[in-house]
Amino acid sequence: MTEAVCLTEIWLIKDIVDTSYGSLCTGMSMGWTSPVFPQLRSDNSPLPREPTLQEESWIGSLLVLGGLLGPLVTVPLSNRIGRRRIIMGSNIPLLLGWLLAGVATNLPTLYAARIMWGCATGMLFATVPLYIGEIAEDKIRGSLSALFLLFINVGFLLAYAIGPFSTYWGLTATGGILSLFYVPFTWFIPETPFFLVYKGKIDEASQVLQKLRGLSKDVVQTEVDGLQALVAREFRVEPSVKDLWATRGNVKALGICVFLAMLLQLSGIDVLLFYMEELLVKIGTRMSASDGTIIMGVVQVVTSFITPLVVDRLGRKLLMWTTSLGLTIFLGLIGVYALLDSYFKYNVESWAFLPLLCLIIYMILFTLGVGPVPWILVAEMFPVRTKCLASGIASFMCWLAGFIWTRFFREVASSYGIYTAFWILAICCGLGFIFSISPLLPETKGKTFDEIQDMLNNRTKEPKPVAV
Numbered sequence: 001m002t003e004a005v006c007l008t009e010i011w012l013i014k015d016i017v018d019t020s021y022g023s024l025c026t027g028m029s030m031g032w033t034s035p036v037f038p039q040l041r042s043d044n045s046p047l048p049r050e051p052t053l054q055e056e057s058w059i060g061s062l063l064v065l066g067g068l069l070g071p072l073v074t075v076p077l078s079n080r081i082g083r084r085r086i087i088m089g090s091n092i093p094l095l096l097g098w099l100l101a102g103v104a105t106n107l108p109t110l111y112a113a114r115i116m117w118g119c120a121t122g123m124l125f126a127t128v129p130l131y132i133g134e135i136a137e138d139k140i141r142g143s144l145s146a147l148f149l150l151f152i153n154v155g156f157l158l159a160y161a162i163g164p165f166s167t168y169w170g171l172t173a174t175g176g177i178l179s180l181f182y183v184p185f186t187w188f189i190p191e192t193p194f195f196l197v198y199k200g201k202i203d204e205a206s207q208v209l210q211k212l213r214g215l216s217k218d219v220v221q222t223e224v225d226g227l228q229a230l231v232a233r234e235f236r237v238e239p240s241v242k243d244l245w246a247t248r249g250n251v252k253a254l255g256i257c258v259f260l261a262m263l264l265q266l267s268g269i270d271v272l273l274f275y276m277e278e279l280l281v282k283i284g285t286r287m288s289a290s291d292g293t294i295i296m297g298v299v300q301v302v303t304s305f306i307t308p309l310v311v312d313r314l315g316r317k318l319l320m321w322t323t324s325l326g327l328t329i330f331l332g333l334i335g336v337y338a339l340l341d342s343y344f345k346y347n348v349e350s351w352a353f354l355p356l357l358c359l360i361i362y363m364i365l366f367t368l369g370v371g372p373v374p375w376i377l378v379a380e381m382f383p384v385r386t387k388c389l390a391s392g393i394a395s396f397m398c399w400l401a402g403f404i405w406t407r408f409f410r411e412v413a414s415s416y417g418i419y420t421a422f423w424i425l426a427i428c429c430g431l432g433f434i435f436s437i438s439p440l441l442p443e444t445k446g447k448t449f450d451e452i453q454d455m456l457n458n459r460t461k462e463p464k465p466v467a468v
Helices: 002-031 033-040 053-067 069-081 083-089 091-103 107-135 138-165 168-180 182-187 193-198 202-213 217-234 241-245 248-266 269-274 276-282 289-314 316-343 354-370 373-381 384-416 418-437 449-456
Strands: none
Touching (some): 053 069, 053 107, 083 107, 083 182, 091 168, 091 182, 107 138, 168 182, 202 217, 241 248, 248 269, 248 373, 269 384, 289 354, 316 418, 354 373, 373 449
8 A cells, every 4th residue: 555655646746747847947938037138248149239227127027027928828728728738838938938039139039038938937827836736635735836836946047057157049049948848748747637527527537536646446436526516516607707706715815815926026036036146246245146146046946845845844824924024134134235335335345245145045935935835825725616717816916016026126226226126125025924924814734625715714613513
């Protein structure tokens, strides 16, 4: 039995890895800007002239704007063609983006490439957490969901590590080649049992569950019957937007997930990842910007290995308030350092290690809590009927907040000082801390879907009669 369980976990993790491989490719496209911006200002740039500050801001932020297209694709199609086909289909804009970036000789082509990458990223962010939530068991759901973030961070590290030692075209070609492997990786992943039952493919759903759970057909029949009952109950009529406010629990879950998804971006993660080399120079660190960026990428990846081990042990609420408090403190410290260094011109030579140290701790804390928890909650908090729509809305708002901030961060830093920009990030994280310690954020660790719904709707279980 133990051998069967181990084999089952291997199959499940393999499917999650295959599914999350696309996030490695999109992570590389997101981190691409950090080493590429210095190259766009060099003599080896593919562009006819050096881009202006505003043009560079558009190059950085248009990926996030493209992310808004992802939910617009996934929400109407998810219950029609399935999660698997959307995950596979996300490779189309991803590959198109690498192709456009590879042949770009002007800014509009580069803009189009960034939008395509953003569309692919938005599709994956809206679908992969949903997919994982539907194939994983309750006790390991959070841990497996955290693997999605791990692969994103591996992609960032690849961009950071290859970019400084390669040409513009070498880095872009590497990203395109890695993305070509995305289709064979996802070709063999199964469709989720829920979607198969939803489409009336009961036997196929049973076969998938037998493989995922390592159990016989008779044993998984109970889960199949539960899915059939769920579909019959929740999908008597076609889902609509009105379902999101049909119950108090849905409204509360949507508010929580949208707020935390926006906090994820307002904590400044995309700003730091897109402009890492530039920021390390601006805040006054004395280390080589490329070396510092690689160190940050390694920290992200190492911490991502730890996240699956703690997310189902420490709980979502504890991780959120501790990490958001930490982000508030260390972003504030970076702001103080930058104020003393760039505005008051104090001699901070003896503290030159502080900005990089604070950013390293920032990455650790973000990767442990503020980064993965919102997407885990999206997969946990919503009834099946509204999950696709809610996931799309949370993802849309996440990308909208990210676009606004990545577009204007550098202009805020240029006009009011880099310290002001970091203090704004610290204030946003402080709001996240206040929200996380309040009763507004419930704990969902280890709870079944029904238990989570009872908690969100303030329902109490009927006490069982005491035997006399």
